[in-house]
Amino acid sequence: MLTATATAETDETLAMLAAGGCRTSFAGLIERHYDRIFRLAWRWAGTRDRAEDIAQDVCVKLAHAIGGYRGDAAFTTWLHRIAYTTTLDHIRSGQRMTAYEPSEIERLIDGSASRTTGDAVDGEELWQAVRALPPQQRDAVLLTYGEDMSHAQAASIMGCSEKTVSWHIHEAKKKLKIVLKGVG
Amino acid sequence: MTERDLENLKTLPVPAARADAKRAAMEAALIAFDTAHSGHAPAAGVSQDKTDAPKGNIVPLRQTETSTHKRSFRMLISSRSTQALAASVAAIVIAAPFAFQHLRTDLQGPAVTVITELRSPANAPVYGLDTARQADDGRARSNAADQTIAHEDKLAKSKEDKESFAAARKTAESVAPPPPPMVSSEPPAAAPSNKAEGDMRNVAGKVTPETQKQWHMQSRLGLGTLADATSPVTLPNALPADAMIIAPEEHRDAFAAHDINPVKQVATDPVSTFSIDVDTASYAFVRRALNSGHLPPKDAVRPEEMINYFPYAYPAPESADTPFKPTVTVMPSPWNPTNKLVHIAINGYDIKSAERPRANLVFLMDVSGSMGPQDRLPLVKNALRLLVDQLKPDDTVAIVTYASGSGIALEPTKVSDKAKILTALEQLGAGGSTAGAAGIADAYRLAEAGFDKAAVNRVILATDGDFNVGITDTGELKSFIERKRQSGIFLSILGVGQGNHNDALMQTLAQNGNGTAAYVDTLSEARKVLVEDASSTLFTIAKDVKTQVEWNPARVSEYRLIGYETRALSREDFNNDRVDAGDIGSGHTVTAIYEITPAGAPTLADDLRYGSKTAPAGASSTAAPKAVSNELGFLKLRYKRPNDDTSQLISLPVTDDLAKATMNEVPVEQRFSVAVAAFAQLLKGAPYTQGYTFDDVLALAQPARGDDPFGYRAEFLNLVRLAKSAQP
Numbered sequence: 001m002l003t004a005t006a007t008a009e010t011d012e013t014l015a016m017l018a019a020g021g022c023r024t025s026f027a028g029l030i031e032r033h034y035d036r037i038f039r040l041a042w043r044w045a046g047t048r049d050r051a052e053d054i055a056q057d058v059c060v061k062l063a064h065a066i067g068g069y070r071g072d073a074a075f076t077t078w079l080h081r082i083a084y085t086t087t088l089d090h091i092r093s094g095q096r097m098t099a100y101e102p103s104e105i106e107r108l109i110d111g112s113a114s115r116t117t118g119d120a121v122d123g124e125e126l127w128q129a130v131r132a133l134p135p136q137q138r139d140a141v142l143l144t145y146g147e148d149m150s151h152a153q154a155a156s157i158m159g160c161s162e163k164t165v166s167w168h169i170h171e172a173k174k175k176l177k178i179v180l181k182g183v184g
Numbered sequence: 185m186t187e188r189d190l191e192n193l194k195t196l197p198v199p200a201a202r203a204d205a206k207r208a209a210m211e212a213a214l215i216a217f218d219t220a221h222s223g224h225a226p227a228a229g230v231s232q233d234k235t236d237a238p239k240g241n242i243v244p245l246r247q248t249e250t251s252t253h254k255r256s257f258r259m260l261i262s263s264r265s266t267q268a269l270a271a272s273v274a275a276i277v278i279a280a281p282f283a284f285q286h287l288r289t290d291l292q293g294p295a296v297t298v299i300t301e302l303r304s305p306a307n308a309p310v311y312g313l314d315t316a317r318q319a320d321d322g323r324a325r326s327n328a329a330d331q332t333i334a335h336e337d338k339l340a341k342s343k344e345d346k347e348s349f350a351a352a353r354k355t356a357e358s359v360a361p362p363p364p365p366m367v368s369s370e371p372p373a374a375a376p377s378n379k380a381e382g383d384m385r386n387v388a389g390k391v392t393p394e395t396q397k398q399w400h401m402q403s404r405l406g407l408g409t410l411a412d413a414t415s416p417v418t419l420p421n422a423l424p425a426d427a428m429i430i431a432p433e434e435h436r437d438a439f440a441a442h443d444i445n446p447v448k449q450v451a452t453d454p455v456s457t458f459s460i461d462v463d464t465a466s467y468a469f470v471r472r473a474l475n476s477g478h479l480p481p482k483d484a485v486r487p488e489e490m491i492n493y494f495p496y497a498y499p500a501p502e503s504a505d506t507p508f509k510p511t512v513t514v515m516p517s518p519w520n521p522t523n524k525l526v527h528i529a530i531n532g533y534d535i536k537s538a539e540r541p542r543a544n545l546v547f548l549m550d551v552s553g554s555m556g557p558q559d560r561l562p563l564v565k566n567a568l569r570l571l572v573d574q575l576k577p578d579d580t581v582a583i584v585t586y587a588s589g590s591g592i593a594l595e596p597t598k599v600s601d602k603a604k605i606l607t608a609l610e611q612l613g614a615g616g617s618t619a620g621a622a623g624i625a626d627a628y629r630l631a632e633a634g635f636d637k638a639a640v641n642r643v644i645l646a647t648d649g650d651f652n653v654g655i656t657d658t659g660e661l662k663s664f665i666e667r668k669r670q671s672g673i674f675l676s677i678l679g680v681g682q683g684n685h686n687d688a689l690m691q692t693l694a695q696n697g698n699g700t701a702a703y704v705d706t707l708s709e710a711r712k713v714l715v716e717d718a719s720s721t722l723f724t725i726a727k728d729v730k731t732q733v734e735w736n737p738a739r740v741s742e743y744r745l746i747g748y749e750t751r752a753l754s755r756e757d758f759n760n761d762r763v764d765a766g767d768i769g770s771g772h773t774v775t776a777i778y779e780i781t782p783a784g785a786p787t788l789a790d791d792l793r794y795g796s797k798t799a800p801a802g803a804s805s806t807a808a809p810k811a812v813s814n815e816l817g818f819l820k821l822r823y824k825r826p827n828d829d830t831s832q833l834i835s836l837p838v839t840d841d842l843a844k845a846t847m848n849e850v851p852v853e854q855r856f857s858v859a860v861a862a863f864a865q866l867l868k869g870a871p872y873t874q875g876y877t878f879d880d881v882l883a884l885a886q887p888a889r890g891d892d893p894f895g896y897r898a899e900f901l902n903l904v905r906l907a908k909s910a911q912p
Contacts, residue, residue: 049554052554056208060212064216
């Protein structure tokens, strides 16, 4: 699917071409960035099923939004913003709809052979603790640490000021300290 | 600890996406891309002309930026208000001591030299200590804070200083927190007096677990988050209580918990009312858990759904004029020798194929990325192929897909054109969708287009549990489905896959849509649900079926209904035709079992010291005449014909004539259903089965297998054996 030229081009060039209607360039961008989108979705959602759903949704949104890309921001920043808002959308809508049960259910069921989620990962406690933070703190932490952004970048994506991000991270750390103490 | 841990968030391995999910995403994206650019210049060429802005729903960057910004901000705010509600009680109380913590640490601030280096000379804010002062120099402090941050960042950029900076920042953080966002005009809390501080701590300690419990209960009851009950509480930025409430963000199989129906005293509570339920989802889920060597979660076990999973050859009504026939059997309780079981069996009239109304079916299929595995979309597709073979040439089928958007995969097509339907099915793949309106709205629109008052009009939703069907709010979705139900279009739900399965929501939606919720894990299960049970799933013969039993206090002292916890109705709802209840399809059998303690036998509850031993004579107008002593109780059933709005009543006294002295005299059908009931109760850890064991269940079920053409009962016996060795 990828042409040799597409692989060599920068994200920005491909995005500009895609914005102009070049299907191959757009496909190239998705090919190149799908994993990144998926990883972001997973960091928030925590299960592979959901992350895949979210990633697909992000890709579709990109298809609609790419026409508006003008090259005045780095493509990854632009991508991150779409991925982030889509992920939050999913998480929010899911939270509204689901009646939860304590975590023992997942263990009972997920111990089965046909396990489809990819949750038995290193640092599971840490992920859980981070995802359990209040949404803004979780977002600030995941953007800065998970996605390796500066506070300024995170702030621009979250739509708040940089110091708000710092504040959230500070608060998050205090909470994590308490939560993770027992875990070691 | 934390800094290091947090650094890990970047490097910790993240599971890889499946290849077919990626492929699906790519396909969906390209379809969307083509749609978006279809109004645009020759799509094949690479157009560099950026002034030729694409039409349609493509938004120019500037707008995109602001709208995403606003959106994300709005989202954050509302999710925060959700959080606020989750802990609103705790928040108010806890904020105060928390402010004190700041106060204390801040007072130590100036003594540390590092701080003066990093921070501007202005003292770090002392929240809530003096609101007036804060208001006065708020602006100044805000500037100072800006400088602080700027300074910090400058430091951060200088690599040389990085280490010392990190150390310094760490110290700084432990001593003084960075300023709160100044956007918030509210100080975190008003300063409490010293005395108040101690009090507050006490209260906080008490309130937190309570709030947590409430919160859990809410979510257990299937209410989801409390978004609707918005309270005006302003949430301080600091919410230490949150840290302790582990919000389950992960989407896994979700079940609503319901307390097991308790034993009730006939003297105080003589009337039991509930709605019929013909769902079977619980059994399939239990089977899946047991087959993988695990006991199912207790909340996944619903006895009535397990009992009603099996077809029973109960006596059937003779004509469609009486849509169903109740059969009552009284038998000894197998797990409690002094108690009896009152077994109510209902058999719905089986419409012969020729009498069946035409069917107008719309399949709403989830084709999102997670539907890729074999036990999901491919399974549903195979099942639908089987179903198409069962339908009559005159029936119509339409297919709507949804994932990121929704699309119509097949316009309503007569089954006589089977090839077209099968081709459309063939082409469905996870990811094939176009962006557009909500899937569920599309599905109902198609059903309305082909609406036929004389036909069965039904939307069948196949999903792995993530209901991103366009309407995201459960309440809204429920009322949408309910409105459509009133217009004559019903909804059934097929759940597949595992991991995302949202049982509680499936139940709610199907109940609101006058439909059934079934969980399908294998093709044979799909065959059962869609083909063998097709007529009962698709053709309703009676709707809003309610059951009410009034017990005779002279004969019965205590009773309890096994299962139907989710279906309890108020006594007065029985005669209220506007209260919705369950439906019975063609050929459906429904079983309800009461365990009763005959008067005089040992009871669980002590007699009332001050209550009269017999029924309060004349006190209750509905009390049966005392003279009627051979009646244990009186059974009433209400139902409506599928297109009627007023209900009909069937009633039947539960007399001694219906009683069997021993289990062996009970017909095998009833006996088998009792075995299933016992099994379900054991799995649920029910407290009323005394020493009954899985072996007893086997002993009861084995000789009661009866005619078992599809092997369901044999499979049940296997499950009981598996349960013996299953791990909790």
